[in-house]
């Protein structure tokens with residue numbers, strides 16, 4: 001059942017669940033009361049419990065999903081310290097440095113527009129009915145670098161269908177949290193905040209598209225878009241909007257942040273395309289993060305190597321015009 005929640009601001013402080021108890025309740029987290037007690041005790045004596053990867057909470061019951069690349073994943077360290085999240089600053093190190101205090105609980109996602117079940121849903125309920133999958137995807141930034149990320153998420157199509165989009169739903173618009181107090185980068189007019197992105201409905205429903213809630217088997221670090229972001233691996237990274245609070249089914253193409261910022265440089269489609277250069281640099285090659293400084297750049301593949309899955313979505317379209 002879908003549970004409607006009150007606005008965050010309506011929840012009295014006494015009802016805001018302490019993080020430890022909250023974690024304990026979530027079925028997909030391994031953090032049992034005992035583990036947490038142990039962790040707390042360890043913290044008191046200054047001993048850190050051993051973790052395979054980072055310091056996040058491990059996600060429980062994750063199965064291997066389809067479309068996983070066999071390329072070596074980029075290190076956890078690089079995936080979580082070399083980021084673009086302009087709400088926390090424009091340098092690659094800024095998100096890891098400044099996103100930590102962002103409150104990701106409680107969190108809700110508003111579903112609006114052309115669908116039969118609009119409403120505001122607690123993040124937990126938004127994601128709960130679905131099996132978590134691990135999918136290792138390439139991520140190609142428009143700045144000509146790339147990574148390989150073991151995401152944990154759920155197929156976007158499964159989630160969206162639950163809200164019964166109507167025949168008028170031709171696009172899906174996504175919006176990031178707007179909160180300059182928590183996101184200091186929003187105090188500067190780098191982009192027209194909040195960050196906005198959009199997909200055509202068939203792109204959103206493509207089996208590659210994900211809502212991601214974790215990486216490396218753990219809850220998403222804040223700098224990677226906690227608690228929920230999208231992942232569309234055949235498009236430039238900027239389409240994969242982080243920390244989303246709203247999803248709207250629209251009839252017309254929604255305005256998107258980078259397209260508004262520079263329409264000649266960033267299109268609505270933003271499909272990875274080595275034969276269409278950015279006006280200021282080539283898109284033919286990419287630097288794989290973690291390769292040595294002197295390593296050769298790698299050739300960029302059309303649709304970031306996912307052409308078999310998505311090229312048919314653009315049949316008959318001139319991709320140098322619809323960039």
Ligand SMILES: Nc1nc2c(c(=O)[nH]1)N[C@H]1C(S)=C(S)[C@@H](COP(=O)(O)O)O[C@H]1N2
Pocket residue numbers: 079082083084085086087139140141142176195223224225236237238239240241242243
């Ligand atoms: N809200 C928001 N989402 C965002 C961005 C951003 O600045 N703000 N940057 C985008 C860009 S340019 C990229 S390359 C990816 C980077 O994701 P990662 O830091 O998890 O690797 O996030 C995208 N999503």
Ligand SMILES: [Mo]
Pocket residue numbers: 084140141142143236237238
């Ligand atoms: Mo990017």
